[in-house]
Amino acid sequence: xxxxxxxKQSVKLVNPPSIAATYSIVGPKEGEGPLGKYFDxxxxxxxxGESTWEKAETKMVKxxxxxxxxxxxxxxxxxxxxxxxxxxxxxxxxxxxxxETSIPFFGLFGACSTFTESLSxxxxxxxxxxxxxxxxxxxxxxxxxxxxxxxxxxxxxxxPPSAQWTVMGTGSxxxxxxxxxxxxxxxxxxxxxxxxxxxxxxxxxAMAPAAVDTMYMHFKDTGRSSNYYDLILTGDLGYIGxxxxxxxxxxxxxxxxxxxxxxxxxxxxxxxxxxxxxxxxCGCCASxxxxxxxxxxxxKKLKRVLLIATGxxxxxxxxxxxxxxxxxxxxxxxxxxL
Amino acid sequence: MKAIETKADxxxxxxxxxxxxxxxxxxxxxxxxxxxxxLMGQFIMDYLTTGVGLDKDTASSVTSITLVxxxxxxxxxxxxxxxxxxxxxxxxxxxxxxxxxxxxPAIEFKSEGLVLGVGxxxxxxxxxxxxxxxxxxxxVGLIYYLLK
Numbered sequence: 001x002x003x004x005x006x007x008k009q010s011v012k013l014v015n016p017p018s019i020a021a022t023y024s025i026v027g028p029k030e031g032e033g034p035l036g037k038y039f040d041x042x043x044x045x046x047x048x049g050e051s052t053w054e055k056a057e058t059k060m061v062k063x064x065x066x067x068x069x070x071x072x073x074x075x076x077x078x079x080x081x082x083x084x085x086x087x088x089x090x091x092x093x094x095x096x097x098x099x100e101t102s103i104p105f106f107g108l109f110g111a112c113s114t115f116t117e118s119l120s121x122x123x124x125x126x127x128x129x130x131x132x133x134x135x136x137x138x139x140x141x142x143x144x145x146x147x148x149x150x151x152x153x154x155x156x157x158x159x160p161p162s163a164q165w166t167v168m169g170t171g172s173x174x175x176x177x178x179x180x181x182x183x184x185x186x187x188x189x190x191x192x193x194x195x196x197x198x199x200x201x202x203x204x205x206a207m208a209p210a211a212v213d214t215m216y217m218h219f220k221d222t223g224r225s226s227n228y229y230d231l232i233l234t235g236d237l238g239y240i241g242x243x244x245x246x247x248x249x250x251x252x253x254x255x256x257x258x259x260x261x262x263x264x265x266x267x268x269x270x271x272x273x274x275x276x277x278x279x280x281x282c283g284c285c286a287s288x289x290x291x292x293x294x295x296x297x298x299x300k301k302l303k304r305v306l307l308i309a310t311g312x313x314x315x316x317x318x319x320x321x322x323x324x325x326x327x328x329x330x331x332x333x334x335x336x337x338l
Numbered sequence: 339m340k341a342i343e344t345k346a347d348x349x350x351x352x353x354x355x356x357x358x359x360x361x362x363x364x365x366x367x368x369x370x371x372x373x374x375x376x377l378m379g380q381f382i383m384d385y386l387t388t389g390v391g392l393d394k395d396t397a398s399s400v401t402s403i404t405l406v407x408x409x410x411x412x413x414x415x416x417x418x419x420x421x422x423x424x425x426x427x428x429x430x431x432x433x434x435x436x437x438x439x440x441x442x443p444a445i446e447f448k449s450e451g452l453v454l455g456v457g458x459x460x461x462x463x464x465x466x467x468x469x470x471x472x473x474x475x476x477x478v479g480l481i482y483y484l485l486k
Contacts, residue, residue, distance in 0.1 A: 156422015
């Protein structure tokens with residue numbers, strides 16, 4: 001049997017799928033940020049005409065998927081699989097946002113690593129010959145996430161400097177078998193890495209070792225150097241996590257200072273928007289990629305991108321029971337040319 | 339930099355990388371805002387005793403009620419969280435902060451209904467304060483009774 005496996009944790013896609021289109025929807029704060037002009041839709045408020053934040057997030061998922069499919073002039077019946085996930089208990093925004101699509105659905109949970117988790121699985125489905133078109137969607141909503149994980153929004157408390165700001169954003173990517181790029185060429189699936197960090201206000205530090213592990217394994221498995229990529233982009237490590245990742249990679253012999261960045265650093269203006277260590281949430285990576293990065297790849301300003309969404313696998317209950325935070329990161333190599 | 343192998347080394351490294359809250363600045367802001375809230379309480383109290391002529395016990399009850407109202411009002415118009423972000427403990431510790439900690443979950447969980455939403459979650463933040471505040475006052479009361 002021909003194996004597509006590369007090294008320990010990676011896969012080289014023999015029939016690399018193309019990203020035919022992306023669609024992104026973000027909240028008002030993200031719209032005011034440095035990447036504002038790249039998003040397809042910017043909402044005026046956190047409710048989008050709905051009565052609750054959860055319903056608003058559901059609507060974001062629904063509209064994002066619908067508009068992504070419409071961009072390539074296909075209809076729902078042309079889509080073989082829909083892979084979607086978010087941060088809310090039981091992934092309800094993804095499930096409810098997909099319920100009227102009539103597309104075979106896989107709900108995913110990988111905390112904030114969900115976007116590359118969905119791209120990885122979607123690519124494998126196409127490469128394996130099980131699908132022609134797959135839609136991958138991921139979302140997070142600042143208010144619904146705060147409500148589930150932290151305190152009520154109106155509570156007058158302070159956030160420490162290491163805290164991050166959950167992005168209100170959704171991103172969908174349409175993967176197709178017969179396209180002309182950008183192509184998803186390689187995948188590196190991360191393993192769970194837990195370096196014992198317990199502080200839920202320092203997610204960047206909790207997730208950075210997972211990002212480092214996946215990045216390192218990707219280079220080792222594929223034999224690529226860090227200079228192979230125009231941009232290595234992690235999902236939501238923020239300023240602290242980004243610094244840690246850069247330094248830890250250096251100890252492993254990789255200098256990524258010049259071509260490495262993080263979506264959580266890019267999406268907000270730290271000084272003007274008061275977002276402390278940067279953006280977080282699975283919508284951070286999804287909307288930054290589907291808005292800004294995909295645009296740059298289409299304009300050929302970026303030709304080789306290694307996207308590594310990073311997740312902190314935890315719940316309020318595990319945090320209260322003093323469990324440490326598990327980190328996870330999945331890498332997807334996206335290239336303009338084969 | 340040396341490679342980090344153990345969890346303890348990583349924790350130490352992260353502690354060095356993580357900036358601390360600006361403690362002196364925060365203390366100063368908490369002192370100013372907390373002091374201002376207490377000063378406001380004192381003005382209300384003085385006005386009620388000397389201006390209106392209420393006795394001391396009634397005046398202190400009315401002062402508390404007034405401050406609770408102000409705290410809830412500022413929570414409802416999305417202002418108290420901004421004060422709290424600036425003042426920290428300065429606006430959490432006074433009774434206005436207690437009012438805020440009850441009003442904010444009430445607003446947040448309205449969408450889950452009056453019973454399982456507002457009713458069940460109303461004391462989500464203030465509950466521990468009540469449990470341990472009341473328990474402590476009982477313990478102190480007992481000690482006072484025994485010593486007297």
